[in-house]
Amino acid sequence: MLISSDSDRFSRLVVVGTSWGGIDALKVLLKHINAPFTFSVVIVIHQERQKKSHLSKIFAEMVSFPVLEAEDKQQILPGNVYISTPNYHLLVEQDGTLSHTVDRPVNFCRPSVDVLFQTAADAFGKRVIAIVLTGANQDGANGSKWVKQRGGQVFVQDPKEAEAKVMPLATIANIDVDLIGSLSTLALTLNNLGRS
Amino acid sequence: MLKYQNDEDYDIHALLEVIYLKWGYDFRGYSKASLTRRIFFFLQEERIDRIPDLQFRIVRDRGLFSRFIKDVTVNVTEMFRDPSFYRSVKKHIVPQLETYPHIKIWHAGCATGEEVYSLAMLLDQAGLLDRATIYATDINRSVLDRAKKGIYSDSHLSQYQQNFKDAGLNGDLLDYFEKGYDHVIVDSRLRKNIVFTEHDLVIDHVFGEMQLIFCRNVLIYFTRELQDKVIGLFTESLDFGGYLCLGIKESLDFFDGRAMFTAVDADHRLFQKTSNKGSSDKR
């Protein structure tokens, strides 16, 4: 909860939420991000509950920057991407670490995008950029509101392009979003931030 | 200097200090994101507007404090959570337990008991239940009461039955339960060697010479410093050659005394105490 100098290590905290169609969308998004970058990316993706997720490995093989499965109490470092574990909510702490809870599902989801977005907003306010990608439920819409209230920005994948529109549309209906764009547009916007 | 992001964080800081002073429960080493979430749920539940109001009342109202403990701890659990974990316990730990005439087992943070009965079923099928004494502890008295009763809603029954099979047990989960109208009740055969009792991992002391300790999905609620302290407590409570089983997101990687342990199955977080070096022999 303390703001330490450690927590200032990333320029921005980019939190991403996705569900149905998310694996393919993330592949495109991550491929378009230029390394090295000064922000950090933390992703919640809804997955079937399973023993072990291999997503981080799949993504890591495609790109030149580290893509890691989030470890508990791990320090979030700039230039890295962290991915949620099935069946655990993923949270951001004020000291810039990641943490977990097995608390009840939110929007029938565990991990829940809302939980990630809310805790990220509480911890890093204006420095948060939330991105809502394809998904077939409304998880992320409430969290996005929280992000805006704490001074952060919200980007949404263009629903026309999303494999499942419900999640992007729910966020667009809930708040004034800062950007609606294709995956490559979203990546481009991040690349511009990453350079500054 | 202490600096927080939001004003409410200062209120929570003060609240936790006051609770510690007044009631002796120490939440100051808990991870804040989850705890903050739970505290705000609690405010809603109790229809209290602001944390300072909660602070004022909690000092004066023991009942309110009891409900606080009940609601801010996360007690969500299930039967055979991570079925493959139980298969690994059967494969790696049961053969070792068979060599003991008497086995002492500790479930720390057992919540409503599903995990305790899951292991008891596994031990029963291995023929070990009769030689086991099982201590099941939690900080939250109300979940312990429910664990003791062993009555569960049947809303998750089919999932638990699947978990039972996936965990590699024979027969059916209902061999160990009596079916009621909308609930199931644990067979008395499973409970007879289980002792349910209150124990706070932060404040209370070592718990005796265990051959096996389960502490799953509890350490995630603690900061690394507190995790370190609690794992130290487990290390002291373990017999030489005893096993420590953690949740999937928990590990010994950052524990000072990790050299005392060997990972028996790192993926499933099964560790064996294979050395005493570095342990502080205080007892």
Ligand SMILES: C[S@@+](CC[C@H](N)C(=O)[O-])C[C@H]1O[C@@H](n2cnc3c(N)ncnc32)[C@H](O)[C@@H]1O
């Ligand atoms: C999520 S449950 C874990 C239940 C079970 N072990 C499982 O993995 O399904 C966490 C439990 O830890 C308990 N707990 C939290 N702080 C504790 C403490 N200081 N001492 C003992 N138990 C604690 C909570 O009351 C809760 O029942």
